[in-house]
Amino acid sequence: MASHQIFLFGLLSLSFSLVLATDNNPIFDFCVADPKAPPTTSGAVCKDPKTVDENDFFFSGLNKPGNTSNAVGSKVTLLNALQIPGLNSLGISFARIDFQPGGVNPLHLHPRASEILTVIQGTLEVGFVTSSPEYRLFTKVLQRGDVFVFPAALIHYQKNPTEVPAVAYVSLNSQNPGSTQIANVVFGSTPKINPDILTKVFQLDKNVVSHGQQLF
Numbered sequence: 001m002a003s004h005q006i007f008l009f010g011l012l013s014l015s016f017s018l019v020l021a022t023d024n025n026p027i028f029d030f031c032v033a034d035p036k037a038p039p040t041t042s043g044a045v046c047k048d049p050k051t052v053d054e055n056d057f058f059f060s061g062l063n064k065p066g067n068t069s070n071a072v073g074s075k076v077t078l079l080n081a082l083q084i085p086g087l088n089s090l091g092i093s094f095a096r097i098d099f100q101p102g103g104v105n106p107l108h109l110h111p112r113a114s115e116i117l118t119v120i121q122g123t124l125e126v127g128f129v130t131s132s133p134e135y136r137l138f139t140k141v142l143q144r145g146d147v148f149v150f151p152a153a154l155i156h157y158q159k160n161p162t163e164v165p166a167v168a169y170v171s172l173n174s175q176n177p178g179s180t181q182i183a184n185v186v187f188g189s190t191p192k193i194n195p196d197i198l199t200k201v202f203q204l205d206k207n208v209v210s211h212g213q214q215l216f
């Protein structure tokens, strides 16, 4: 191959892999989700543009704290194309995360999105871990105004290490980032994973495994 052909081939395979990793690029100015139509692999069916108005691109109420009265002391309020129909086909979503003192947004991953977070109030200890074989932990304590990135599909968490509440806003580059909670996968699947398997994999006492399975 001539060098310009190799360059073109490289460019094509690069753009192909980028397209696979994120939502499809839009081909209309907008494609506001039709709530009555079933979802497709590239989002929802567009409703008639003549029936679209500004409220399709609008949400009110993200100033209200989420209810953090739960076992982990945090609450994610996610705005995806279900809450804002005009997000459909645009490849983005947004969330507010509230933390009570000591609250944790547990280890999880987004199968379809990278995430960028900014602290609006308080302090957060955040981290993500890379994949095999390094399993390297990147962790940092963030203050108000600090920004941190969690690469797509990597397991990550946030914790409020202080005695006062904390709030973060995040953006994700998918209209439907998905969320896989590690503890729910391990202990809370339906039906439950055979406890003998979890006992061996995590090298835990069998009582600890059955306790974990009862909690979820």
Ligand SMILES: *[C@@H]1O[C@H](CO)[C@@H](O)[C@H](O)[C@H]1NC(C)=O
Pocket (backbone or CB within 6 Å): 067, 068, 069, 070
């Ligand atoms: C918050 O959630 C808890 C537990 O589900 C519930 O008991 C409580 O009423 C909720 N508080 C508000 C203000 O909704």
